[in-house]
Amino acid sequence: MPYDVVVIGGGNAALCAAITAAEAGARVIILEAAPRPYRGGNSRHTRNFRCMHHGPLGPLTDSYSEDEYIADLLKVTGGKTDEALARIAIRGSERALPWMQAHGVHFQPSLSGTLSLGRTNAFFMGGGKALVNAYYRTAEALGVKVLYEAPVAHLSLAGGRIEEVVFEQMGQSHRLRPRSVIVASGGFQADTDWLARAWGPAAKNFLIRGTPYNRGAVLADLIEQGAETVGDPTQCHAVAIDGRAPKFDGGIVTRLDCVPFSIVVNNSAQRFYDEGEDVWPKRYAIWGRLVAAQPGQVAYAIIDSRSLDLFMPSVFPPVSANSIEELAEKLGLPPAELRATVDGFNANCGDTSGFRPTELDGVATNGITPPKTNWARPITEPPFYGYSLRTGVTFTYLGLKVTARAQCSTADGPIENLWAAGETMAGSILGQGYLAGFGMTIGTVFGRIAGKEAAAHAA
Amino acid sequence: MPHDVFAEARRQAEICNACRYCEGFCSVFPALQADRAFSDGDLTQLANLCHNCRGCYYACQYTAPHEFDVNLPRALAELRTESWERFAWPGGLARMFQRHAGAVTIAVAAGFALLLALVHLLGSTGAGDGFYAAMSHGLMVSIFLPAFFFPLTSLAISLRRYWRAVGGGRVRGRDIAAALGKVARMKDLAAGHGEGCNFEDEDRFSQARRLAHQAIMYGFLLCFAATGVATLMHYLWAMPAPYPFLSAPKLLGVSGGVLLGGGALWIAALKTRAERSLSDPRAWAAEMGFVLLLAFIAASGLALYGLGSTAAMPLLLALHLGAVLAFFVLAPFTKMAHGAYRFAALLRDATRTKA
Numbered sequence: 121m122p123y124d125v126v127v128i129g130g131g132n133a134a135l136c137a138a139i140t141a142a143e144a145g146a147r148v149i150i151l152e153a154a155p156r157p158y159r160g161g162n163s164r165h166t167r168n169f170r171c172m173h174h175g176p177l178g179p180l181t182d183s184y185s186e187d188e189y190i191a192d193l194l195k196v197t198g199g200k201t202d203e204a205l206a207r208i209a210i211r212g213s214e215r216a217l218p219w220m221q222a223h224g225v226h227f228q229p230s231l232s233g234t235l236s237l238g239r240t241n242a243f244f245m246g247g248g249k250a251l252v253n254a255y256y257r258t259a260e261a262l263g264v265k266v267l268y269e270a271p272v273a274h275l276s277l278a279g280g281r282i283e284e285v286v287f288e289q290m291g292q293s294h295r296l297r298p299r300s301v302i303v304a305s306g307g308f309q310a311d312t313d314w315l316a317r318a319w320g321p322a323a324k325n326f327l328i329r330g331t332p333y334n335r336g337a338v339l340a341d342l343i344e345q346g347a348e349t350v351g352d353p354t355q356c357h358a359v360a361i362d363g364r365a366p367k368f369d370g371g372i373v374t375r376l377d378c379v380p381f382s383i384v385v386n387n388s389a390q391r392f393y394d395e396g397e398d399v400w401p402k403r404y405a406i407w408g409r410l411v412a413a414q415p416g417q418v419a420y421a422i423i424d425s426r427s428l429d430l431f432m433p434s435v436f437p438p439v440s441a442n443s444i445e446e447l448a449e450k451l452g453l454p455p456a457e458l459r460a461t462v463d464g465f466n467a468n469c470g471d472t473s474g475f476r477p478t479e480l481d482g483v484a485t486n487g488i489t490p491p492k493t494n495w496a497r498p499i500t501e502p503p504f505y506g507y508s509l510r511t512g513v514t515f516t517y518l519g520l521k522v523t524a525r526a527q528c529s530t531a532d533g534p535i536e537n538l539w540a541a542g543e544t545m546a547g548s549i550l551g552q553g554y555l556a557g558f559g560m561t562i563g564t565v566f567g568r569i570a571g572k573e574a575a576a577h578a579a
Numbered sequence: 580m581p582h583d584v585f586a587e588a589r590r591q592a593e594i595c596n597a598c599r600y601c602e603g604f605c606s607v608f609p610a611l612q613a614d615r616a617f618s619d620g621d622l623t624q625l626a627n628l629c630h631n632c633r634g635c636y637y638a639c640q641y642t643a644p645h646e647f648d649v650n651l652p653r654a655l656a657e658l659r660t661e662s663w664e665r666f667a668w669p670g671g672l673a674r675m676f677q678r679h680a681g682a683v684t685i686a687v688a689a690g691f692a693l694l695l696a697l698v699h700l701l702g703s704t705g706a707g708d709g710f711y712a713a714m715s716h717g718l719m720v721s722i723f724l725p726a727f728f729f730p731l732t733s734l735a736i737s738l739r740r741y742w743r744a745v746g747g748g749r750v751r752g753r754d755i756a757a758a759l760g761k762v763a764r765m766k767d768l769a770a771g772h773g774e775g776c777n778f779e780d781e782d783r784f785s786q787a788r789r790l791a792h793q794a795i796m797y798g799f800l801l802c803f804a805a806t807g808v809a810t811l812m813h814y815l816w817a818m819p820a821p822y823p824f825l826s827a828p829k830l831l832g833v834s835g836g837v838l839l840g841g842g843a844l845w846i847a848a849l850k851t852r853a854e855r856s857l858s859d860p861r862a863w864a865a866e867m868g869f870v871l872l873l874a875f876i877a878a879s880g881l882a883l884y885g886l887g888s889t890a891a892m893p894l895l896l897a898l899h900l901g902a903v904l905a906f907f908v909l910a911p912f913t914k915m916a917h918g919a920y921r922f923a924a925l926l927r928d929a930t931r932t933k934a
């Protein structure tokens with residue numbers, strides 16, 4: 121049967137697009153590269169989406185205005201933002217929330233430990249996989265056909281339109297000639313060769329926090345055919361995570377929030393940055409880059425027993441020892457150097473009576489470089505604990521350039537029947553940095569726009 | 580070889596505690612997140628708070644084939660089986676009845692045989708009205724009075740052991756009220772969003788299991804009330820059975836029987852559709868056997884009501900009473916015990932949250 125709309129990808133953006141197109145009457149097929157248990161890309165790892173609202177809305181308290189939202193965004197992107205597109209996403213978010221509920225998504229009050237987000241971010245009950253499941257059910261009930269393990273290899277672009285979609289399934293190549301095509305296949309971070317070409321060889325040691333299926337195949341194919349892009353091709357959003365996380369798909373549980381209460385050393389047992397510069401949510405991305413710059417792309421956070429309960433439990437238990445030397449042995453660090461670093465740090469800690477784990481307490485070191493400017497408490501109470509840290513990549517910034525209607529283009533002008541949504545075009549809006557919950561906002565709002573446009577074109 | 584159910588539950592609880600995405604589904608997660616390290620008692624408490632709705636399984640990004648292999652409903656179900664076996668009195672019986680549908684069947688058959696023999700040898704004296712023609716009132720009481728107190732005693736001992744294991748402290752009146760309120764509405768069975776379980780069709784939410792379970796529970800209570808009222812009428816007001824249809828015991832009993840039987844068959848049907856690997860697969864058959872026993876009790880009770888004055892009555896009566904006898908003996912060692920444990924777990928949770 122001929123399809124009006126082919127949607128490439130099976131995450132949040134793809135599903136929002138497919139549902140919207142199907143509700144507009146189009147015959148829709150989803151081509152998802154992942155097998156069914158892993159469907160849903162990075163969206164299956166998410167927990168919330170950021171939403172503008174005037175007055176309480178769903179689980180959200182109070183109000184969150186467009187101006188405040190855009191100001192928050194500009195702060196994290198340092199101005200590297202297409203403001204017109206950003207405002208579309210922000211304005212669209214308010215109507216998106218009830219739409220999500222109507223299509224099966226359940227929200228819950230903000231998770232314990234994230235109460236500061238209760239006004240701005242709506243949390244999915246059960247997380248992103250529950251959201252993705254609900255959307256697949258809704259889509260299938262609307263007659264959307266879903267193919268798993270069906271990665272798209274090529275879109276043939278000719279005369280300003282996509283003529284053909286080529287995908288693989290069970291070792292065979294298949295072709296579709298739909299009227300409209302929507303790309304929602306995420307970034308390229310899972311292709312570590314590409315990442316290494318862009319970032320440098322250090323990228324081979326990065327861990328990928330999300331799906332192994334976002335390899336950027338469609339992005340590369342379109343770029344080769346002259347599709348216009350935005351975003352820095354060499355950059356990715358990376359955070360410091362537990363070094364024992366799996367190479368792919370470790371997700372949220374590999375987060376490690378101990379850095380502000382620790383000293384962090386490289387594999388020569390030397391400190392290299394102020395661990396107490398700011399609260400962790402404002403620093404984890406910086407630490408992703410800092411760790412990436414260390415030899416072997418690895419670092420070690422060292423705490424003593426007094427600090428163990430000050431941060432969210434990690435999925436991997438810390439390495440523990442009764443002396444600093446023993447801890448160093450267990451972590452594979454040079455014991456004498458670690459001892460010297462810890463002693464030097466301890467000797468430069470001052471008055472710790474003002475120690476307050478939940479705020480910037482100004483309890484700082486004196487006279488060492490780098491300093492520790494908050495939460496600087498000596499590491500003296502055994503047992504001592506250590507965690508390894510590695511760089512975990514969330515997404516890449518390079519994306520397809522789109523219009524306000526989510527349409528893609530080449531230098532010759534718009535591609536008549538190609539739209540993009542989600543991570544794969546988010547570079548248009550997020551030039552650098554990241555605002556918690558904004559990825560799902562972009563995917564939901566632009567997914568719906570792309571679905572509507574694609575269906576209208578096919579009608 | 581049996582794996583260590585505590586170690587496995589602990590491993591998964593630690594993953595959930597680092598994730599917390601399922602916080603809103605049920606009482607398990609807020610309780611779990613209150614701890615950082617999990618003692619065997621903590622895990623036992625969590626297991627008995629779980630009602631196997633499977634919401635957290637289908638929502639989990641870490642289920643197999645992911646290497647974290649999270650399957651919390653199963654880990655907690657296996658721990659429930661284990662803990663009930665440990666707390667059961669007399670010990671050993673629970674292991675037999677929870678894991679072997681065959682043992683359940685044999686117990687039921689033994690109940691039948693005993694009652695048939697009694698009816699045959701002693702019962703049919705012709706003295707007495709209605710059912711008492713088949714079996715005298717005195718004989719019934721002398722069998723069922725101890726049979727009634729046995730499960731109560733047994734469960735009371737088990738719950739004491741449970742309470743100690745989970746570190747339960749003093750209970751206040753409002754804790755009991757809070758726990759009772761949850762049971763009456765089966766709040767958790769609706770899931771945090773009120774759309775029910777993910778039981779019979781993967782991640783589709785449905786109220787079927789909750790409704791069927793309500794039917795069983797209220798049906799059971801109605802049947803129980805019918806017997807209680809009849810006992811009072813017999814002893815206090817000297818109004819022995821049989822009773823007409825428009826009497827309290829009959830009205831309660833018939834409506835209870837319909838609810839109990841319908842609910843039990845419904846649950847049995849749902850169980851055949853539910854994915855077995857999300858619960859304790861070793862307990863599946865015995866649980867099913869027990870649910871069918873409930874359905875049989877309801878059906879034979881209703882049949883007695885319909886055919887009570889026919890020649891089939893003595894046989895029916897023996898079957899019905901045999902099944903009821905088996906039920907009493909089995910109650911503390913089978914799925915039936917979950918009611919008691921679950922209530923204790925809710926009570927424990929209430930003492931935690933308002934501490």
Ligand SMILES: Cc1cc2nc3c(=O)[nH]c(=O)nc-3n(C[C@H](O)[C@H](O)[C@H](O)COP(=O)(O)OP(=O)(O)OC[C@H]3O[C@@H](n4cnc5c(N)ncnc54)[C@H](O)[C@@H]3O)c2cc1C
Pocket residue numbers: 128129130131132133134151152153154159160161162163164165166167168169170270271272273304305306307329330331333334335336337338370371372513514515541542543544556557558559560561563
């Ligand atoms: C651990 C983690 C937590 C996060 N938490 C949040 C959060 O709480 N809130 C938030 O807003 N954002 C969060 N993000 C970012 C968020 O995941 C993304 O912004 C969002 O999911 C992007 O959605 P998407 O649909 O564009 O891409 P994805 O959900 O990644 O979907 C891409 C899809 O394309 C498929 N695909 C890839 N290549 C092909 C191909 N060649 N052919 C066919 N299909 C293909 C993939 O299999 C996948 O299904 C998080 C990211 C990570 C890694």
Ligand code: SF4
Pocket residue numbers: 246247594595596598599600601602635636638639640641649651
């Ligand atoms: S079941 Fe899975 S998604 Fe839910 S809290 Fe546990 S780890 Fe997280």
Ligand code: SF4
Pocket residue numbers: 601604605606607608628629630631632633634635636651652655
């Ligand atoms: S199966 Fe249901 S009741 Fe049990 S832990 Fe998961 S969500 Fe809670």
